[in-house]
Amino acid sequence: MSQLPSLFDIFAGVTDPRNAHRVEHPLPDVLTIAVCGILVGADTFEEIELWAQEKEPWLRRYLSLPNGIPAHDTFARLFGLMDPQPFEAAFRRWVAEVLPGLSPQVVALDGKTSRRSAKAGESPLHLVSAFAADAGMILGQQATAAKSNEKMAIPELLATLALEGCIVTIDAMGTQPSIAQAIRDQHADYVLAVKQNQPQLKDAIDDFFALFQSAAADQTPHQVSEDVNKDHGRQEARRCYVFDALECLPTPERWPDLKSFVVIESTREVSGSVTQERRYYISSLAPEADRLAKAVRQHWGVENQVHWCLDVTFADDQMRARTAYAGHNLAILKRLTLNLIRLDPVPRKGSFKLKRVIAATSDEYRAHLLGLK
Template sequence: MDGKCLRGAVRADGSRMVVLAAVRHDDALTAALREIGAKTNEIPEFAPLLDSVDDADLHEAVITVDAMHTQKDHARYLVEDRHAHYLLSVKTNQPTLAGQLRKLPWAKAPVLDRSRDRGHGREEVREVKVVSVDGLLFPHARQAVRIHRKRRPLGAKKWQTETVYAVTGLPAHQASPAEIASWARGHWIIENTVHWTKDVTFVEDASQARRHHTPAVMSALRDLTRTALHRAGWTNIASGRRDYTRPDATLNLHGIP
């Protein structure tokens, strides 16, 4: 789950339009999207968004969200109400929990998953340590995660480093370090695939549609178009759009003869 500001859609009071979306890791399908009201933020819209997702789709699913949504009520909602699991980033918005995680004996813990990637003009190395926990000041937390990232432009010698922490409600026998690392990387599909396509291919941020709920509706329609083309086998959504400009071709795409 992640929020996106529709930069061109400014309300009459000057506030920005934001939508919160839930996207599947495996195929980047947008399962739900919700407009964030002018006088609120993403946090109280977390449960209402997932309330629109069927229990069968959420049952035993692992929900990944950024640090804004590392909220105790969110964890309880996922585990107790929806019988789902979580992998939540932890930053300074939860200072007590962040302090607990930093003080864990990471120096004694081995690196349990290591990966190296090259792409987009840079090289990245990720090292993951995972420890089982009991008594953290966070509901249902069973494992703590430390991810150490090193990045550098291709050909450069100097690395930039970053250490991030996370918690999951899954115990060690249900979530291996490799799986946790995969979920942490997979979370960024919403930024790298969904948001990027809507901004670059559909030029969403340049849209100045702003009346009533039109910006959120148009954002949902862009998701529908992107998903339909993806399911039809298009990896380049821009090419798919060009190929389905005729009404009859568009109907065929949706299985309407």
């Protein structure tokens, strides 16, 4: 892989909110130190300061540091003042440079709450992230006051992404005709989950599938794809049924370019106990079972490859930065760092935790991950 854009390229478009006449630590220096600290395992501003003090000679190879290492109060004050929007825009520009072409991969949109990021009586930070499943990278994120407001944040996030030729997958919160239209306006296809927030649509698919199973399977055009997994005494079979009988749905014309609906039936057996689950979707894709089953399966990668990593590796749910914009800006840095590890130009086996340990101990590896020159 070619040399990644440097951190200074990432931060070039970020506006410094501080009084220019009183700035002791240049903005790129402070942000670069913060990324370095998060990369090596520091989870608070105090820990970032302590690590940077120990590594000041190494940091001086790349940073000016005219007044030494910033105090943790400096980090907290800057992150609290800094508008997250230009910071997020810089993040997206960097991703676009690293990953210039997305098509034809799945882009999954899903939200995550940083549970301890709010003061008493306030809503915690909730970010809707866009995740490129094949590349394993976060493309961007949009903040919203609560999970219930995701349907407001999703169109804003979609408008910032180049999605032509992609398949956009969203859980039920985003299953709205306006969001489907926003995806089609981007010349992308959608696969949207159907749950109780669209009760008539869900009931219609449920009734259709019950009839299909009981009497009409031979007479009903459909495609089916099956996937069976066995692991450590657990067996799970997933069957993906795809139909184009749109006339059986209530007001299908509400959904732009709707071409198919999907029923995924999962049967899981663990230690002799069997459970079954059904999930429903609508899509602008043609009724191709293998393609739709893969898109649904890839959507859930956002849980394992983004949310789980942020919680387990970066202690996101324990984040207590609660001053103004501090939590939001720190969350963006954590997602940037997650991308940097995934873009590892010196591929190494092992978990994210192990790679952070190596980054903490190897100056050379850390510099490669950060794109420092």
